[in-house]
Amino acid sequence: MKRLLEILGDWWAGLVGSAGLPSWVTVLGEMVFAAILIGAFIAVLVLFLIWLTRKVSAHIQLRFGPMRVGWHGAVQTVADAFKLLQKEDTTPRVCDRPVFNVAPFLAFAPTVVAFVVIPFGDGVIVRDLNIGVLFLFAITTINVIAIISGGWASGSKYSLLGGFRSAAQLVSYEVPLVLSALGVIMLAGSMKMGAIVEAQSRVWFVAYQPLAFAVYVIAATAEVNRTPFDIPEAEQELVAGYNVEYSGMKFAMFFLAEFANMFLVSAIAATLFLGGWRGPWLPGELWFLIKSFAIVLLLMFFRWTYPRLRVDQLMSFAWKFLLPLAFVNLLATGLIIALG
Protein backbone atom coordinates (compact mmCIF):
# COMPACT_ATOMS: atom_id res chain seq x y z
CA MET A 1 0.00 0.00 0.00
CA LYS A 2 2.78 2.41 0.98
CA ARG A 3 4.76 1.40 -2.11
CA LEU A 4 1.69 1.92 -4.30
CA LEU A 5 1.09 5.39 -2.89
CA GLU A 6 4.76 6.30 -3.40
CA ILE A 7 4.64 5.16 -7.01
CA LEU A 8 1.44 7.13 -7.58
CA GLY A 9 2.94 10.20 -5.93
CA ASP A 10 6.10 10.03 -8.00
CA TRP A 11 4.11 9.54 -11.19
CA TRP A 12 1.94 12.54 -10.40
CA ALA A 13 4.89 14.77 -9.46
CA GLY A 14 6.64 13.70 -12.69
CA LEU A 15 3.52 14.45 -14.72
CA VAL A 16 3.15 17.94 -13.23
CA GLY A 17 6.87 18.57 -13.63
CA SER A 18 6.93 17.53 -17.28
CA ALA A 19 3.87 19.67 -18.02
CA GLY A 20 5.77 22.67 -16.67
CA LEU A 21 3.19 23.50 -14.00
CA PRO A 22 4.18 25.12 -10.68
CA SER A 23 4.75 22.92 -7.62
CA TRP A 24 1.53 23.90 -5.87
CA VAL A 25 -0.38 21.98 -8.53
CA THR A 26 1.26 18.82 -7.17
CA VAL A 27 0.04 19.60 -3.66
CA LEU A 28 -3.42 20.47 -4.92
CA GLY A 29 -3.62 17.21 -6.87
CA GLU A 30 -2.53 15.23 -3.82
CA MET A 31 -5.19 16.96 -1.75
CA VAL A 32 -7.93 16.15 -4.26
CA PHE A 33 -6.72 12.55 -4.50
CA ALA A 34 -6.74 12.16 -0.71
CA ALA A 35 -10.22 13.69 -0.47
CA ILE A 36 -11.59 11.29 -3.10
CA LEU A 37 -9.93 8.32 -1.40
CA ILE A 38 -11.27 9.24 2.05
CA GLY A 39 -14.72 9.99 0.64
CA ALA A 40 -14.90 6.61 -1.09
CA PHE A 41 -13.59 4.85 2.02
CA ILE A 42 -16.23 6.50 4.22
CA ALA A 43 -19.04 5.71 1.79
CA VAL A 44 -18.19 2.00 1.60
CA LEU A 45 -17.46 1.87 5.32
CA VAL A 46 -20.80 3.37 6.31
CA LEU A 47 -22.74 1.05 4.00
CA PHE A 48 -20.99 -1.87 5.65
CA LEU A 49 -21.39 -0.50 9.19
CA ILE A 50 -25.13 0.01 8.83
CA TRP A 51 -25.52 -3.57 7.61
CA LEU A 52 -23.30 -4.80 10.43
CA THR A 53 -25.31 -2.87 13.05
CA ARG A 54 -28.53 -4.38 11.82
CA LYS A 55 -27.09 -7.87 11.72
CA VAL A 56 -25.46 -7.67 15.16
CA SER A 57 -28.56 -6.19 16.75
CA ALA A 58 -30.72 -8.83 15.10
CA HIS A 59 -28.58 -11.73 16.25
CA ILE A 60 -28.37 -10.39 19.79
CA GLN A 61 -32.17 -10.30 19.80
CA LEU A 62 -32.40 -13.77 18.22
CA ARG A 63 -33.60 -12.46 14.86
CA PHE A 64 -32.06 -12.74 11.42
CA GLY A 65 -32.06 -9.10 10.38
CA PRO A 66 -32.02 -8.25 6.67
CA MET A 67 -31.92 -11.46 4.61
CA ARG A 68 -33.57 -10.77 1.25
CA VAL A 69 -31.34 -8.43 -0.73
CA GLY A 70 -28.12 -10.23 -1.54
CA TRP A 71 -26.26 -12.80 0.54
CA HIS A 72 -27.60 -12.43 4.11
CA GLY A 73 -28.92 -9.02 3.12
CA ALA A 74 -25.47 -7.77 2.18
CA VAL A 75 -26.68 -5.16 -0.30
CA GLN A 76 -29.72 -4.15 1.73
CA THR A 77 -28.06 -0.84 2.69
CA VAL A 78 -27.33 -0.05 -0.95
CA ALA A 79 -31.01 -0.48 -1.75
CA ASP A 80 -31.91 1.68 1.25
CA ALA A 81 -29.49 4.36 0.13
CA PHE A 82 -31.09 4.49 -3.33
CA LYS A 83 -34.49 4.74 -1.71
CA LEU A 84 -33.28 7.59 0.49
CA LEU A 85 -31.93 9.44 -2.55
CA GLN A 86 -35.33 9.40 -4.22
CA LYS A 87 -37.12 10.79 -1.17
CA GLU A 88 -38.62 14.23 -1.27
CA ASP A 89 -36.52 16.75 0.59
CA THR A 90 -39.07 18.30 2.92
CA THR A 91 -38.38 21.46 4.84
CA PRO A 92 -40.55 22.51 7.78
CA ARG A 93 -42.30 25.87 7.29
CA VAL A 94 -41.17 27.27 10.64
CA CYS A 95 -37.54 26.33 10.21
CA ASP A 96 -34.63 28.70 9.99
CA ARG A 97 -33.84 27.97 6.38
CA PRO A 98 -30.12 28.79 5.97
CA VAL A 99 -29.07 27.14 9.23
CA PHE A 100 -31.35 24.18 8.57
CA ASN A 101 -29.71 23.61 5.21
CA VAL A 102 -26.12 24.03 6.35
CA ALA A 103 -26.28 21.92 9.52
CA PRO A 104 -26.10 18.45 7.88
CA PHE A 105 -22.95 19.41 5.99
CA LEU A 106 -21.48 20.92 9.12
CA ALA A 107 -22.02 17.54 10.75
CA PHE A 108 -20.40 15.56 7.98
CA ALA A 109 -17.44 17.76 7.03
CA PRO A 110 -15.44 17.55 10.30
CA THR A 111 -15.68 13.76 10.26
CA VAL A 112 -14.15 13.63 6.79
CA VAL A 113 -11.44 16.11 7.77
CA ALA A 114 -10.60 14.09 10.87
CA PHE A 115 -9.65 11.10 8.69
CA VAL A 116 -6.71 13.15 7.43
CA VAL A 117 -4.59 12.24 10.47
CA ILE A 118 -5.67 8.60 10.85
CA PRO A 119 -2.76 6.23 10.14
CA PHE A 120 -4.27 3.40 8.11
CA GLY A 121 -0.95 1.64 7.75
CA ASP A 122 2.78 2.16 7.51
CA GLY A 123 2.99 5.53 5.80
CA VAL A 124 -0.64 5.36 4.71
CA ILE A 125 -1.71 8.64 6.26
CA VAL A 126 -2.71 11.81 4.48
CA ARG A 127 -0.74 14.15 6.74
CA ASP A 128 1.06 13.15 9.91
CA LEU A 129 0.52 16.50 11.64
CA ASN A 130 2.61 17.56 14.60
CA ILE A 131 -0.55 18.20 16.55
CA GLY A 132 -2.29 15.03 15.33
CA VAL A 133 -4.29 14.07 18.42
CA LEU A 134 -5.15 17.68 19.24
CA PHE A 135 -6.28 18.22 15.65
CA LEU A 136 -8.57 15.20 15.89
CA PHE A 137 -10.26 16.30 19.09
CA ALA A 138 -10.49 19.91 17.96
CA ILE A 139 -12.04 19.14 14.60
CA THR A 140 -14.59 16.68 15.97
CA THR A 141 -15.97 19.27 18.41
CA ILE A 142 -17.56 21.00 15.41
CA ASN A 143 -20.04 18.15 15.36
CA VAL A 144 -21.67 19.58 18.48
CA ILE A 145 -22.34 22.86 16.71
CA ALA A 146 -23.93 21.04 13.80
CA ILE A 147 -26.22 19.14 16.15
CA ILE A 148 -27.25 22.25 18.10
CA SER A 149 -27.83 24.19 14.88
CA GLY A 150 -29.83 21.38 13.31
CA GLY A 151 -31.94 20.91 16.42
CA TRP A 152 -32.56 24.61 16.84
CA ALA A 153 -33.19 25.45 13.20
CA SER A 154 -35.80 22.73 12.77
CA GLY A 155 -38.24 24.72 14.90
CA SER A 156 -39.61 21.61 16.55
CA LYS A 157 -39.60 20.95 20.28
CA TYR A 158 -38.40 17.38 19.85
CA SER A 159 -35.42 18.31 17.78
CA LEU A 160 -34.63 21.24 20.05
CA LEU A 161 -34.65 19.03 23.13
CA GLY A 162 -32.57 16.46 21.29
CA GLY A 163 -30.06 19.11 20.30
CA PHE A 164 -29.92 20.35 23.87
CA ARG A 165 -29.28 16.98 25.40
CA SER A 166 -26.76 16.16 22.76
CA ALA A 167 -24.79 19.34 23.31
CA ALA A 168 -24.76 18.91 27.09
CA GLN A 169 -23.62 15.31 26.74
CA LEU A 170 -20.97 15.90 24.10
CA VAL A 171 -19.43 18.82 25.96
CA SER A 172 -19.35 16.89 29.23
CA TYR A 173 -17.80 13.73 27.83
CA GLU A 174 -15.31 15.62 25.70
CA VAL A 175 -13.34 16.44 28.87
CA PRO A 176 -12.63 12.88 30.11
CA LEU A 177 -12.09 11.81 26.49
CA VAL A 178 -9.27 14.30 25.93
CA LEU A 179 -7.81 13.68 29.39
CA SER A 180 -7.66 9.93 28.81
CA ALA A 181 -5.78 10.51 25.57
CA LEU A 182 -3.30 12.76 27.42
CA GLY A 183 -1.85 9.77 29.26
CA VAL A 184 -0.95 8.18 25.94
CA ILE A 185 0.53 11.43 24.67
CA MET A 186 2.70 11.65 27.78
CA LEU A 187 3.99 8.11 27.28
CA ALA A 188 4.67 8.61 23.59
CA GLY A 189 6.05 12.09 24.12
CA SER A 190 4.38 13.29 20.95
CA MET A 191 1.00 14.19 19.53
CA LYS A 192 1.93 12.82 16.13
CA MET A 193 -0.18 9.80 15.25
CA GLY A 194 2.79 8.18 13.54
CA ALA A 195 5.01 8.65 16.58
CA ILE A 196 2.33 7.23 18.88
CA VAL A 197 2.09 4.08 16.77
CA GLU A 198 5.89 3.93 16.66
CA ALA A 199 6.09 4.11 20.46
CA GLN A 200 3.93 0.99 20.71
CA SER A 201 6.19 -1.17 18.60
CA ARG A 202 6.92 -3.41 21.63
CA VAL A 203 4.04 -3.05 24.10
CA TRP A 204 0.58 -1.68 23.39
CA PHE A 205 -0.34 1.33 25.48
CA VAL A 206 -3.43 -0.45 26.75
CA ALA A 207 -1.05 -2.43 28.97
CA TYR A 208 0.35 0.75 30.55
CA GLN A 209 -2.90 2.68 30.49
CA PRO A 210 -5.78 0.28 31.17
CA LEU A 211 -7.66 2.93 33.13
CA ALA A 212 -7.30 5.50 30.37
CA PHE A 213 -8.48 2.92 27.84
CA ALA A 214 -11.62 2.21 29.89
CA VAL A 215 -12.32 5.94 30.30
CA TYR A 216 -11.72 6.50 26.60
CA VAL A 217 -14.09 3.75 25.49
CA ILE A 218 -16.84 4.93 27.83
CA ALA A 219 -16.47 8.57 26.86
CA ALA A 220 -16.25 7.66 23.17
CA THR A 221 -19.48 5.70 23.43
CA ALA A 222 -21.08 8.83 24.80
CA GLU A 223 -19.48 10.98 22.13
CA VAL A 224 -21.14 9.00 19.35
CA ASN A 225 -24.51 8.90 21.15
CA ARG A 226 -24.64 5.13 21.49
CA THR A 227 -26.67 3.37 24.17
CA PRO A 228 -26.28 3.53 27.19
CA PHE A 229 -25.67 7.18 26.34
CA ASP A 230 -28.25 7.70 23.61
CA ILE A 231 -30.47 10.12 25.50
CA PRO A 232 -30.15 12.69 22.68
CA GLU A 233 -32.11 10.36 20.45
CA ALA A 234 -34.23 8.48 22.98
CA GLU A 235 -36.94 7.19 20.66
CA GLN A 236 -39.62 6.87 23.31
CA GLU A 237 -39.30 10.48 24.40
CA LEU A 238 -38.02 12.41 21.41
CA VAL A 239 -39.08 10.45 18.33
CA ALA A 240 -35.54 10.64 16.92
CA GLY A 241 -33.75 13.58 18.51
CA TYR A 242 -32.15 16.52 16.74
CA ASN A 243 -32.74 15.11 13.24
CA VAL A 244 -36.53 14.53 13.45
CA GLU A 245 -37.39 17.14 10.85
CA TYR A 246 -34.76 16.10 8.35
CA SER A 247 -35.53 13.91 5.38
CA GLY A 248 -33.92 12.60 2.22
CA MET A 249 -30.31 13.49 1.55
CA LYS A 250 -29.96 15.81 4.52
CA PHE A 251 -31.04 13.09 6.90
CA ALA A 252 -28.59 10.79 5.15
CA MET A 253 -25.79 13.27 5.85
CA PHE A 254 -26.46 13.18 9.60
CA PHE A 255 -26.70 9.43 9.48
CA LEU A 256 -23.49 9.14 7.50
CA ALA A 257 -21.69 11.39 9.95
CA GLU A 258 -22.92 9.35 12.89
CA PHE A 259 -21.67 6.04 11.55
CA ALA A 260 -18.42 7.49 10.25
CA ASN A 261 -17.89 8.97 13.71
CA MET A 262 -18.41 5.59 15.29
CA PHE A 263 -15.63 4.18 13.15
CA LEU A 264 -13.50 7.25 13.79
CA VAL A 265 -13.53 6.92 17.59
CA SER A 266 -12.80 3.20 17.21
CA ALA A 267 -9.90 3.91 14.88
CA ILE A 268 -8.53 6.46 17.35
CA ALA A 269 -8.82 3.91 20.16
CA ALA A 270 -7.00 1.33 18.03
CA THR A 271 -4.24 3.82 17.24
CA LEU A 272 -3.80 5.27 20.71
CA PHE A 273 -4.14 2.10 22.77
CA LEU A 274 -3.94 -1.01 20.61
CA GLY A 275 -0.79 -0.34 18.64
CA GLY A 276 -2.43 1.06 15.51
CA TRP A 277 -1.48 -0.75 12.33
CA ARG A 278 1.30 -2.75 13.96
CA GLY A 279 0.93 -6.51 14.08
CA PRO A 280 2.63 -9.70 12.97
CA TRP A 281 2.27 -11.49 9.59
CA LEU A 282 -0.66 -9.60 8.14
CA PRO A 283 -0.24 -6.28 6.33
CA GLY A 284 -0.63 -3.16 8.51
CA GLU A 285 -3.80 -1.92 6.84
CA LEU A 286 -5.52 -5.19 7.68
CA TRP A 287 -4.39 -5.04 11.31
CA PHE A 288 -5.68 -1.50 11.53
CA LEU A 289 -9.09 -2.55 10.24
CA ILE A 290 -9.22 -5.63 12.49
CA LYS A 291 -8.45 -3.60 15.61
CA SER A 292 -10.82 -0.79 14.69
CA PHE A 293 -13.65 -3.17 13.97
CA ALA A 294 -13.02 -4.99 17.26
CA ILE A 295 -13.78 -1.70 19.03
CA VAL A 296 -16.75 -1.06 16.73
CA LEU A 297 -18.17 -4.45 17.68
CA LEU A 298 -17.59 -3.65 21.35
CA LEU A 299 -19.61 -0.44 20.94
CA MET A 300 -22.35 -2.42 19.19
CA PHE A 301 -22.49 -4.97 22.01
CA PHE A 302 -22.82 -2.09 24.48
CA ARG A 303 -25.63 -0.70 22.43
CA TRP A 304 -27.74 -3.82 22.40
CA THR A 305 -27.10 -5.07 25.91
CA TYR A 306 -27.29 -2.04 28.22
CA PRO A 307 -30.34 0.02 29.16
CA ARG A 308 -30.28 3.78 28.78
CA LEU A 309 -29.09 6.10 31.55
CA ARG A 310 -31.19 8.94 32.93
CA VAL A 311 -30.07 12.50 32.16
CA ASP A 312 -28.94 13.28 35.71
CA GLN A 313 -27.13 9.94 36.01
CA LEU A 314 -25.40 10.69 32.72
CA MET A 315 -24.12 14.07 33.89
CA SER A 316 -23.02 13.01 37.35
CA PHE A 317 -21.29 9.96 35.89
CA ALA A 318 -19.22 12.15 33.57
CA TRP A 319 -18.29 14.86 36.05
CA LYS A 320 -18.11 12.97 39.34
CA PHE A 321 -16.73 9.63 38.23
CA LEU A 322 -15.05 9.65 34.81
CA LEU A 323 -13.34 13.01 35.19
CA PRO A 324 -11.69 12.29 38.58
CA LEU A 325 -10.69 8.88 37.25
CA ALA A 326 -9.04 10.48 34.23
CA PHE A 327 -7.21 12.93 36.50
CA VAL A 328 -5.97 10.15 38.77
CA ASN A 329 -4.69 8.31 35.72
CA LEU A 330 -2.93 11.45 34.47
CA LEU A 331 -1.32 12.04 37.86
CA ALA A 332 -0.18 8.43 38.18
CA THR A 333 1.27 8.48 34.66
CA GLY A 334 3.14 11.69 35.39
CA LEU A 335 4.53 10.29 38.65
CA ILE A 336 5.69 7.09 37.02
CA ILE A 337 7.36 8.95 34.17
CA ALA A 338 9.04 11.36 36.60
CA LEU A 339 10.28 8.60 38.94
CA GLY A 340 11.28 5.97 36.48
Add this chain to the structure above:
Amino acid sequence: MTDWIYVGSFYAAAAVALLGAFGVLFLRNLFHAGLSLILSFFAVAALFVLLGAEFLAGVQVLIYVGAIAVLILFAVMLTQRLTSRHIKTYTRALVPAVLVALGLAGVAALVMLKLRLPAAAALPAASPLDELAELLLSTYLLPFEVISLLLLGALVGAIVLARKEERR
Protein backbone atom coordinates in the same frame (compact mmCIF):
# COMPACT_ATOMS: atom_id res chain seq x y z
CA MET B 1 4.52 26.70 -1.39
CA THR B 2 4.78 29.80 -3.50
CA ASP B 3 4.67 33.19 -1.88
CA TRP B 4 1.47 34.53 -3.36
CA ILE B 5 -0.56 31.58 -2.16
CA TYR B 6 0.68 32.15 1.36
CA VAL B 7 0.00 35.89 1.30
CA GLY B 8 -3.32 35.40 -0.45
CA SER B 9 -4.58 32.86 2.05
CA PHE B 10 -3.40 35.05 4.91
CA TYR B 11 -5.47 37.97 3.68
CA ALA B 12 -8.40 35.70 2.87
CA ALA B 13 -8.39 34.30 6.40
CA ALA B 14 -8.09 37.79 7.86
CA ALA B 15 -11.01 38.96 5.73
CA VAL B 16 -13.16 36.02 6.84
CA ALA B 17 -12.29 36.74 10.48
CA LEU B 18 -13.40 40.35 10.05
CA LEU B 19 -16.52 39.26 8.18
CA GLY B 20 -17.45 36.95 11.03
CA ALA B 21 -16.86 39.71 13.55
CA PHE B 22 -19.07 42.10 11.57
CA GLY B 23 -21.70 39.39 11.42
CA VAL B 24 -21.68 39.18 15.21
CA LEU B 25 -22.21 42.94 15.35
CA PHE B 26 -24.87 43.37 12.72
CA LEU B 27 -26.88 40.15 12.53
CA ARG B 28 -30.20 40.66 14.27
CA ASN B 29 -30.79 37.03 15.10
CA LEU B 30 -28.79 36.03 18.17
CA PHE B 31 -28.28 32.45 17.01
CA HIS B 32 -26.96 33.60 13.65
CA ALA B 33 -24.64 36.00 15.45
CA GLY B 34 -23.31 33.06 17.46
CA LEU B 35 -22.64 31.04 14.31
CA SER B 36 -20.93 34.06 12.80
CA LEU B 37 -18.68 34.22 15.86
CA ILE B 38 -17.68 30.61 15.18
CA LEU B 39 -16.72 31.55 11.63
CA SER B 40 -14.52 34.30 13.01
CA PHE B 41 -12.85 31.92 15.49
CA PHE B 42 -12.12 29.52 12.67
CA ALA B 43 -10.53 32.17 10.53
CA VAL B 44 -8.32 33.18 13.45
CA ALA B 45 -7.27 29.53 13.79
CA ALA B 46 -6.37 29.59 10.10
CA LEU B 47 -4.25 32.69 10.72
CA PHE B 48 -2.42 30.84 13.49
CA VAL B 49 -1.70 27.96 11.13
CA LEU B 50 -0.33 30.34 8.52
CA LEU B 51 1.90 31.92 11.17
CA GLY B 52 3.33 28.51 12.04
CA ALA B 53 1.56 28.20 15.39
CA GLU B 54 -0.30 24.93 14.77
CA PHE B 55 -0.66 24.13 18.44
CA LEU B 56 -2.32 27.46 19.10
CA ALA B 57 -4.65 26.84 16.16
CA GLY B 58 -5.68 23.45 17.53
CA VAL B 59 -6.30 24.89 20.97
CA GLN B 60 -8.19 27.82 19.44
CA VAL B 61 -10.61 25.44 17.73
CA LEU B 62 -10.87 23.10 20.73
CA ILE B 63 -11.49 25.81 23.34
CA TYR B 64 -13.11 28.66 21.46
CA VAL B 65 -15.22 26.75 18.95
CA GLY B 66 -15.71 23.56 20.90
CA ALA B 67 -16.40 25.02 24.32
CA ILE B 68 -16.97 28.77 24.40
CA ALA B 69 -19.03 29.09 21.23
CA VAL B 70 -21.08 26.03 22.15
CA LEU B 71 -21.73 27.57 25.56
CA ILE B 72 -22.85 30.81 23.91
CA LEU B 73 -25.24 28.96 21.57
CA PHE B 74 -26.48 27.03 24.57
CA ALA B 75 -27.18 30.23 26.47
CA VAL B 76 -28.99 31.66 23.45
CA MET B 77 -31.18 28.58 23.26
CA LEU B 78 -31.95 28.87 26.98
CA THR B 79 -33.34 32.37 26.58
CA GLN B 80 -37.01 32.93 27.14
CA ARG B 81 -38.53 32.55 23.76
CA LEU B 82 -36.92 29.21 23.35
CA THR B 83 -38.52 27.80 20.27
CA SER B 84 -39.05 31.11 18.54
CA ARG B 85 -36.68 31.79 15.72
CA HIS B 86 -37.05 35.51 16.26
CA ILE B 87 -34.56 35.90 19.03
CA LYS B 88 -33.54 39.47 18.28
CA THR B 89 -30.79 41.73 19.47
CA TYR B 90 -31.52 45.37 20.12
CA THR B 91 -29.37 48.43 19.98
CA ARG B 92 -29.24 50.20 23.30
CA ALA B 93 -27.07 53.01 24.61
CA LEU B 94 -25.58 53.62 21.19
CA VAL B 95 -23.61 56.78 21.98
CA PRO B 96 -21.73 55.56 25.07
CA ALA B 97 -21.04 52.24 23.36
CA VAL B 98 -19.52 53.96 20.35
CA LEU B 99 -17.43 56.21 22.61
CA VAL B 100 -16.08 53.25 24.59
CA ALA B 101 -15.36 51.31 21.40
CA LEU B 102 -13.54 54.25 19.85
CA GLY B 103 -11.53 54.78 23.02
CA LEU B 104 -10.53 51.13 23.10
CA ALA B 105 -9.59 51.21 19.42
CA GLY B 106 -7.51 54.33 20.07
CA VAL B 107 -5.61 52.73 22.93
CA ALA B 108 -5.03 49.56 20.91
CA ALA B 109 -3.78 51.58 17.95
CA LEU B 110 -1.45 53.60 20.20
CA VAL B 111 0.02 50.45 21.70
CA MET B 112 0.43 48.87 18.28
CA LEU B 113 2.24 51.93 16.95
CA LYS B 114 4.51 52.28 20.00
CA LEU B 115 5.32 48.63 20.31
CA ARG B 116 8.48 47.45 18.66
CA LEU B 117 7.97 43.75 18.29
CA PRO B 118 11.17 41.77 17.88
CA ALA B 119 11.45 40.23 14.46
CA ALA B 120 10.15 36.69 14.58
CA ALA B 121 12.92 34.20 15.08
CA ALA B 122 13.18 31.46 12.49
CA LEU B 123 10.66 28.76 13.30
CA PRO B 124 12.22 25.73 14.93
CA ALA B 125 12.09 23.08 12.28
CA ALA B 126 12.04 19.95 14.40
CA SER B 127 9.08 20.14 16.74
CA PRO B 128 7.79 23.50 17.90
CA LEU B 129 5.63 21.67 20.43
CA ASP B 130 8.58 20.50 22.52
CA GLU B 131 9.99 23.99 22.54
CA LEU B 132 6.66 25.46 23.59
CA ALA B 133 6.30 23.00 26.46
CA GLU B 134 9.91 23.64 27.55
CA LEU B 135 9.37 27.42 27.60
CA LEU B 136 6.03 27.21 29.38
CA LEU B 137 7.54 25.23 32.25
CA SER B 138 10.78 27.19 32.55
CA THR B 139 10.96 30.80 31.32
CA TYR B 140 7.26 31.51 31.45
CA LEU B 141 6.42 29.39 34.49
CA LEU B 142 5.29 32.31 36.64
CA PRO B 143 2.85 33.87 34.14
CA PHE B 144 1.55 30.38 33.37
CA GLU B 145 0.84 29.67 37.03
CA VAL B 146 -0.65 33.12 37.61
CA ILE B 147 -3.06 32.62 34.73
CA SER B 148 -4.09 29.20 36.01
CA LEU B 149 -4.71 30.72 39.47
CA LEU B 150 -6.82 33.42 37.85
CA LEU B 151 -8.87 30.82 36.02
CA LEU B 152 -9.26 28.82 39.22
CA GLY B 153 -10.53 31.97 40.93
CA ALA B 154 -13.03 32.55 38.15
CA LEU B 155 -14.15 28.94 38.43
CA VAL B 156 -14.72 29.15 42.18
CA GLY B 157 -16.44 32.51 41.74
CA ALA B 158 -18.81 31.07 39.17
CA ILE B 159 -19.70 28.19 41.47
CA VAL B 160 -20.30 30.56 44.39
CA LEU B 161 -22.56 32.74 42.25
CA ALA B 162 -24.50 29.73 41.00
CA ARG B 163 -24.96 28.34 44.49
CA LYS B 164 -26.27 31.62 45.90
CA GLU B 165 -29.21 31.36 43.59
CA GLU B 166 -29.92 27.87 44.86
CA ARG B 167 -30.05 28.82 48.53
CA ARG B 168 -32.66 31.52 48.05
